[in-house]
Each structure stands twice: as structure tokens, then as C-alpha cells.
């Protein structure tokens with residue numbers, strides 16, 4: 001079965017020398033290797049400051065704290081995402097206010113965000129779902145107009161671009177996940193990309209119990225709630241080796257995605273996703289809309305290809321559904337949406353096979 005997701009670990013010969021060096025160095029906690037990973041990740045993103053963490057969820061949590069979201073506040077978010085996006089909102093005691101999606105992309109709708117804003121709104125979380133960048137320019141305008149910070153959940157969208165610049169450069173906070181199945185894995189891990197230098201320094205303190213690592217333990221004075229969210233040297237060593245290959249790995253997703261975009265045009269029962277102007281997806285999954293989805297998924301499975309909607313609508317989780325809302329575009333999009341594989345393990349022959357199968361119908 002051609003899987004929808006797959007873990008990418010560099011070849012032994014490439015990974016082991018660095019990993020063994022760090023494992024037996026006597027220093028496996030957060031140290032110089034973490035620092036090295038952060039500076040290299042910043043370099044890949046092309047701007048901002050990288051706060052490395054032990055998960056993408058930790059990155060969301062710290063972003064919400066730095067955005068000033070507190071108990072009882074509201075955060076506008078999308079229901080079409082992985083659960084951590086919205087579970088994190090509850091971690092600061094805030095409530096989730098749903099915005100609907102755009103029908104042609106599945107990403108959060110700027111118009112719907114604007115309608116959901118009220119005096120309790122303290123942040124907006126947007127998700128580049130399946131690697132498709134959100135409507136960056138419209139969302140930036142709304143953020144400015146209402147003075148509400150935006151957190152971009154780019155867990156699916158490492159390497160995706162807007163106006164030629166990678167995710168991580170467009171909003172005050174962008175989160176990445178380095179969990180097993182993402183574009184880049186450190187086994188587990190995450191990063192919060194922060195544009196403001198002062199907030200970056202505050203983020204460093206929050207990730208380590210509220211302690212300032214630049215001051216000796218005895219002279220430290222904890223003044224804010226902190227957590228144990230740091231990355232360690234072992235995960236960072238894996239991250240550094242992964243970064244050596246990241247351009248070509250992400251490029252494989254993009255090449256497959258573009259090839260499918262070109263060759264799935266005009267097929268009966270298939271509707272392709274549209275991309276916003278000036279954006280370049282990094283196609284973590286290939287997303288499309290199909291008629292008779294159940295029959296489609298079955299036909300693909302019978303031919304050895306995994307197709308799935310993968311995520312459950314988050315508004316169907318009782319705990320996350322603080323303000324039940326009518327989401328007609330999401331109802332429509334979710335009914336026909338499906339993902340097919342397009343990652344680094346998918347060959348051109350695999351793509352051709354999927355295209356032929358879809359042309360034959362289901």
C-alpha cells in the first residue's frame with residue numbers, strides 16, 4: 001500500500017556520525033547543538049528567531065502566552081486541522097471561536113474571521129492545511145485593522161511560500177512540528193518562529209521553568225509561569241542532519257504536487273484545490289475534492305493506494321466546541337475532500353498510476 005504519510009530518517013552513514021558524537025559527548029541536554037540547530041533553521045526560514053521546543057503543541061502554547069491570551073479570552077480558529085491546534089487554545093484557558101473555511105481551498109476564510117471578531121478576541125490561529133498557505137495578505141490586513149495577533153500553524157507547511165518568502169516570515173508567530181510524519185522530523189520536536197526579538201527572549205524563559213539560562217541558578221528569580229518545553233541536544237543533532245537534506249526533500253513533495261495539479265485537470269468527478277495569489281504550497285498531503293468519496297477511497301485502496309480525509313473536524317470534539325457554529329463551507333468542503341500521497345517516497349510512476357486510476361473512474 002502506498003502510504004499517505006511516511007517517516008523520513010536520513011541514511012545511517014549520514015546520521016550516525018553526528019548522532020553518536022552527541023550521544024557520547026557527555027552533554028545530551030539543551031546545549032550548543034540546540035543552538036546550532038536553531039541558527040540553521042533560521043537560515044532555512046530566511047528570517048525571524050527560532051525557539052526550538054519538544055513539540056509543535058508546546059510552540060502553540062508558548063505562542064498563545066506571548067500573544068497575551070488569558071483565561072476566558074477567545075481565539076478564532078479553524079475546525080479543519082489536527083487537534084493540537086485547538087487543544088492548545090484550551091491550555092491557556094481560552095475559548096475556541098470557529099471561523100468557516102474558503103470553499104475552494106479548505107483554509108480559514110478571512111471574511112468569516114472578520115465576522116467572528118468580538119471584544120473578547122485576543123488572537124487568531126490560521127493553519128496552512130495540508131501544506132497550502134492561507135490567504136496571507138487578507139489575514140495580515142485583518143490583523144492590522146483590529147490589532148489582533150495572528151499565530152500561523154505551519155506544521156504542514158514547512159517550505160511553503162508567500163511572495164517568494166517561506167512560512168515563518170509573515171506573522172508574529174509561526175509554529176512548526178518535527179513530529180514523526182512531518183516534512184522534517186527530529187523524532188519529536190517543534191519550533192516557534194518569532195519575529196520580535198524581545199518576545200523571543202521571553203519565549204526562552206517560558207520554555208525553561210521561567211528560569212533565565214543566561215543567569216546562574218542561584219541568582220535566578222522566577223517571575224512568570226514556565227514549562228519544560230526545551231529541545232535537547234540529541235533531537236537537535238537529528239534536526240541538523242535533516243536540515244542538510246531539507247531543500248531536496250521538500251522539493252520532492254512540491255514536484256509531485258505540481259505534477260498532480262497539471263495532470264488531474266479536467267477529470268470527471270475531480271475538483272482541484274485553488275491556491276491564493278502569490279502562494280506556493282509545500283504539499284504535505286495532496287488534497288482534492290472527489291464525488292462519491294467512500295467509493296473513491298475504496299477504489300484507491302483496492303489498487304494499493306491509501307486515500308483518506310485523515311483529520312476529524314475539530315468541532316465534532318465536545319471539549320473543543322465552545323461556541324457551536326454553522327460552518328456551511330466546511331460542511332461542503334469536508335464532504336468531498338480527500339488526501340492522496342505526494343511525499344518524498346512517491347515516484348513519478350506512482351503519480352501516473354494514481355492519475356490513470358482516476359481517469360478510469362470509480
Ligand SMILES: *Cc1c(COP(=O)(O)O)cnc(C)c1O
Nearest residue numbers: 055056057082084085155177179
Ligand atoms: C502535528 C501538528 C501539530 C502539533 O505538533 P506536535 O509536534 O505533534 O505537538 C500542530 N498542528 C498541526 C496542524 C499538526 O499537524
